[in-house]
Amino acid sequence: MATIKDVAKLAGISVSTVSRVLNKSGYVNEETLKKVNLAIKQLNYKPSQIARGMISRKTNTLGLILPDIRNVFFPELARAIEDVAQKQGYSVIVCNSDNDREKEESYFQLLQEKYVDGIILAGEVTDNQVQTLKDRGIAFLVIDTIVDFMPVLSVHTDHINGAFLAVTHLIEQGYRRIAHIRGPAASSTAENRLEGYKQALSKAGIAYDSSLVQMGDYQIESGHDAMNKLLVMSNPPDAVFVANDLMALGAMDIISDRGLKIPDDIGIIGFDGLQLGSVVKPKLSTVAQPIYEIGTIAAEMLIESIRNPEKEKNSVILQPKLVIRDSSTRGKAGD
Amino acid sequence: MATIKDVAKLAGISVSTVSRVLNKSGYVNEETLKKVNLAIKQLNYKPSQIARGMISRKTNTLGLILPDIRNVFFPELARAIEDVAQKQGYSVIVCNSDNDREKEESYFQLLQEKYVDGIILAGEVTDNQVQTLKDRGIAFLVIDTIVDFMPVLSVHTDHINGAFLAVTHLIEQGYRRIAHIRGPAASSTAENRLEGYKQALSKAGIAYDSSLVQMGDYQIESGHDAMNKLLVMSNPPDAVFVANDLMALGAMDIISDRGLKIPDDIGIIGFDGLQLGSVVKPKLSTVAQPIYEIGTIAAEMLIESIRNPEKEKNSVILQPKLVIRDSSTRGKAGD
DNA sequence: TTTTTTTATGGTAACCTTACCACACTGTTC
DNA sequence: GAACAGTGTGGTAAGGTTACCATAAAAAAA
Structure with missing residues (x-):
């Protein structure tokens, strides 16, 4: 690929001047400008972001570490x-960690070696990892993790209020x-x-009854298991907030x-706001996260x-939205 | 961040030797090795991939251009x-093109400036774009596009055979x-x-009847519209391959x-093999792509x-798999 | 012993770009 | 006509790393 030297040579001018043209900095004569632009076009020259990165120590690249891009929410x-990122001139490197500490650490290393300008961490993050990133002086932001031992950039949904809205809605429906x-137990969102x-x-x-709380792992099968356990109870529930x-x-x-x-027999409401929920019958009420x-x-x-x-460094908490469809509205079944 | 010079100074040794340690090339004394490794650890030194890239002209980075990461299939x-990529030491920059030519071109530019080592193009790609990439000498591979005017790397599903299997299955079911x-018309997969x-x-x-073919755009709503048109026909179909x-x-x-x-009244079979299909009632039969x-x-x-x-440069064609669930098997309805 | 090979290390250019300084010319101001 | 500001251009170091060559001591072969 052509370099700035090739452009300078073709335009019969020094690299300094070409650089000035590229960066629109300093004085450049009208004529020279034209010559340089012509040469750039002829050679299809593109300045190397690598070489620029060497000097500026910036790569205009962000790292995004998430558990699995296949999981709903993450796409x-x-x-x-x-x-x-694109609008602001950044690229995004996507990394799937599977919530595996070793993989996460190796991605930290990698992203640091690549001199990414910042990292976004989605999914559960430990205090330890936050501390490590801080110590290394890497700019980062966490999504859906609450860090209270130091100020960090973070964004998350108000899960407490979302759940509150969902359950209150069920109560209002009778x-x-x-x-x-x-x-899962380890998840702060679940808590x-x-x-x-x-x-x-x-x-x-209404009195809290711990026997009415079943553990799941956010996967579809654990919904089966948990619901089965609830339905075999001697006094089963008449609604469930999942x-x-x-x-x-x-x-x-x-x-x-x-x-x-x-x-009619059992009301149900979910959490997340997936499109999926509007496809099933009856349509699933849910709490939509502003993903x-x-x-x-x-x-x-x-x-x-x-x-x-x-x-x-500050935190932003976003409010979820109650999406009432058919699975939680008594007297409106089957429509 | 620490540089190789810092390591060299701390270890009381030249940068050349440190470089040799890092790359396990050439001779290094046992003692020296230890000193260097110690210094590396103490400084938490990580070689700059940028500087390495300057010399090798390799970034160990791939670009992935796809229409929209949110669309099924792409995650x-x-x-x-x-x-x-991760296993082989590469990172992936993900770009959403929305099938917009301008955006695609600007991503080509960007990825070239970033000196990515190769680009994977998913979704529809024009001959023109293929030619451009070829001319610029960029390594690339296309997914689900058939390029016949020059040899290029490509991978795609055998859509013809997949459709054949689906329709043959419907026929077998009576x-x-x-x-x-x-x-959509522009899509070679659709064709x-x-x-x-x-x-x-x-x-x-069975004679082909073009009035039984309705146009859609791969979105859920167009399924509504198309099916409506089919059902108001004076002689409506008894099955539909979507x-x-x-x-x-x-x-x-x-x-x-x-x-x-x-x-019972109408059989239906889809294409893609989404998990979604097994959630609805009845469960949707489909042709699963080996995504x-x-x-x-x-x-x-x-x-x-x-x-x-x-x-x-060669092409690989993968066979899809018929997934027979409930929506296409007569006499098994409602289970 | 002398020559050759092996082991071990260091110095420097190069990769491509920008930052910075130096220089020169034109025109303006006192 | 001397000093100065504005305009236009070029040379060179620096950024962090590796490739390559040079050097030298130690070990092996002659």
């Missing part, structure tokens, strides 16, 4: 981040014995959704397999912080 | 590519008046699936809205070609 998030299929569930019950004066849509779909399967009607917005805000905050490193 | 594809909801549909009909001695699962879901909605039973495999093979081929540029 939309990645898209939002890439959209903002459901009283409301179960919860929760996410927060449980917390919102408790708060809603408490506000309505910590994500995927498990909710699994739960719906079991409910209809047992000949129970949604929402695209999370992504755009995250990317904007990180880029801003890269350009202005002294700026205070 | 899995991206995951497969990233998995292989359906005779089989409609097709096809993909191929239509071709397979025709071949299957022809082989079974060119992708998303439109098939839309079609299923309409069918059940009209009080018709799947698969992950496409991704791994694509990444492997491209990396091989980067390492060995003289090697002949």
